[in-house]
Amino acid sequence: MNLYEFSYGIIHWLVDLVNHLWYWLGSWLPGGLGDFFDDVGNFAASHSNISVFAIVLEAIIMFVIILVNVLNFIWIDRKFMGRMFDFYGPYYVGYRIGGWLQNLADGMKLFVKEIIVPAKADRFGYLLAPVIFVGSSIAILAAIPLSPKFAILTSPTDTGVPAGVLFAFAMFAIAPFSILVAGWASNNKYTLIGGMRSAAQMMSYEIPLLLCVASVVVLAGGFSFFEVVEAQRTVWFAIPLVIGFVVFIICMFAEVEVQPFDLPEAEAELVEGWTTEYSGMRFGLFMMTSYLRGYCAGALITALFLGGWIGPSFIPGPIWFLIKAYIVFVIVEWARWSLPRVRIDQLLNIGWKRLMPLAIVNLMIAVALKSLGWF
Amino acid sequence: MAEMWINMGPQHPMTHGLWNLRIKVDGETITDAEPEVGYLHRGIEKICENRTYTQILPIADRLCYGASLSWNHLYCRTVEDLMGIEVPERAQYLRVAALEMQRIASHLMWLAAYAADLGMMIGFIYAMRDREIFIDLLQSLTGSRITYNFCRIGGVAHDVPPDFERDSLRACDYMEKKIREYYDLYEGSKVFMMRNVGVGVLTKEDAMNLGVTGPPLRASGVRYDLRKDMPYESYPEIDFQPITHPDGDCYARYCVRMEEMLESCKIIRQALQRMPKGKWRVLAPRNAPIGTGLGRVEDPRGEGMMYVVGDGTDRPYRLKIRSPIFVTVSAAKRMLVGYKVADVVAIMGGLDMCIGEADR
């Protein structure tokens, strides 16, 4: 039973429950009104209506599960950083569960802060940029399935949207645009520099990224996530495409702006980079979306290279997927807190001069493997 | 993008202390630089003209709060030169040991701030953690963690606490092990080397002419260390080497300071082992003779000097303080022009600036 049927069942049950009450109420009413009630009840129980609400419910379920995982990621990030730095991470809030409730406390704090809009900021751009940034990042979630039975973007025959991978990366790539707008609209020399640096970094690392994705898609034979993961039944793509795996991880570092590639928000120089002028929950949304993109990066690495939801069947598929995503995240964190920051021109050098040739070599390997018929 | 003047500071997370750096950038490259100090000017020289010689002791501490024992000691040396006092041997060795511990603590704080600026938070935490050991040692010796006020005119304030030698030797062993770990952490990181090698080069002639002293001077290849070349206290009897490096870039300054910490461990061991028993303080007269006194020491940041003019009363007629950072910062323009904005952090961080002493 996949997610759609599950949520369909729930909505159906809910509508039936309400309809019992509704019909009973309607039977008490005089003729014309009672007919109207019956019509409404029938419409509510009709297939098209329930399917719309089922889709909304499954999106909400997926969204909530991913968000809880993002909260977990933030907690792991801070605890792990703490242990690497020889102190405890979050400790007091939620004392018995290791400080997990700190995230909620921080979220509440950000809610009650005063929201200040700079007087000379370009209002439209200033208010629009977080919307685009957050919206596009959440849209990536829609495309990544946790298992064949636990996905949103599926067709009725359970095969998945034919261009799932393409859609996910397209959404990923909208972010530089919103960062530029945010940096410019804040009316601050430093955020402008931060925004431009960030956009330059992200755009120059898109190219090796997409070349690696192209190599995976060549081996898998299709653009859908289901096809990509199914093609990894025999061997995970990280093994024949090991160069691509490494390049992909490094490009993800740059896309998600973690150290060593977090120059746009280098505290030592530009305070907070392009998010300096945002306050309150707007800033909270940026922070959360940063970690959300971190989750998306982990999920994409898992789906494309590490076999997605494939694993011994005593653990269900979605849990495998999440375990692998967590492991990738922990390795990213490990590298993040040990390395200094790379300067902007060295960063662009790495992207163009070192990673792109490697990604091209990787693509050639993939084409060679495919034409040899091994996949 | 046209050339524009950018103000880095006075309120800025990167700048250690309160100063302003105006740089003229063309895109990302710096074409001109102008540091501005004076935000922390407290008028210490004028204050000292109205205080007795003993009252100035804690004030001299607060000149540079990063290496305060060194300034306290410098002031004591200057006034002892004016009054013609000879400090007993035990006090001399004790001063040397405490100064070298202060040097290690100051260099560790530099390392912590430097790593934090470059984005390597782990370096910050490890260096601060190790600095705690030396601060604890100095606390057991003097009673406070940052502004020590340990030296008196004519000696030191009091004798060592019990077990001080044993704890200090243990701390030196620990530090030598840790510095070897730091070498792995920093030099093993390609990113750190990329950001430091070849950045902020200062040639030997420029360094000598512009008055740069201390580790930046030695990192440019000039082998001049006041502890060896015009020695004071009991440094002539202690065997150690001044560290130089021929390159003159940020990496060279980093190397010089790291090895200086190793040398300091050696000096502490020798000083504590050779310390004789005896008096640790000689009482100084209240009124100073008419004349002048000069003190010149190797501060962790460079060459510190003080010049006092006595007029027969118990207050100095004039106390002039030479701060190494004041002159080194004026050489910033030579080191910054031609590099990128992101290098400002590395270059100015490598100079180990403490604005308290620059502004007085």
Added chain:
Amino acid sequence: MAGSRRGAPGEGIERAPMKVDGEADERVIRTVIDSFPTTVKDFQKVGAGVLRAKIDRRDLFRACKLLRDRLGFEHISMISAIEYADRFELVYHIACYGSCMLLELITSTPKDDPTVDSVSAIWGGANWQEREAFDLMGIGFNNHPKLERILLPKDFMYHPLRKEYKEGP
């Protein structure tokens, strides 16, 4: 340790042995007195390697040029300004790295005309020190590239280190 080198013999600067012998001192004293026979007086040794001399302020620039070019004094350590009842005194501490010497050169100016020539063309390190002497004591330096206030605000009206400026209420 990767990359760092201890000072090997012969590296760095040509140097005299650590303990300053009388020869280097004598050479310096002879050269300076021979070049400025009338305006230099009161040579004395005040410590190991520390010499002191007085010089007239008109010859200061030429004397400093001689010190740097011929005698190898590459480093100006400190420029102090002191106000006495009848004159201003400027004390220049100039160091020689090669022979580990420090020369204390004292000039004085009359009270009503506290100007001297600037030596920042000879040693770049004198630049900010002279600005500080101007800022706090009000001594003018001729030919200084940028003689402005450095430690106090630009519109401050007094020179605080003068004896007539009283501290506190």
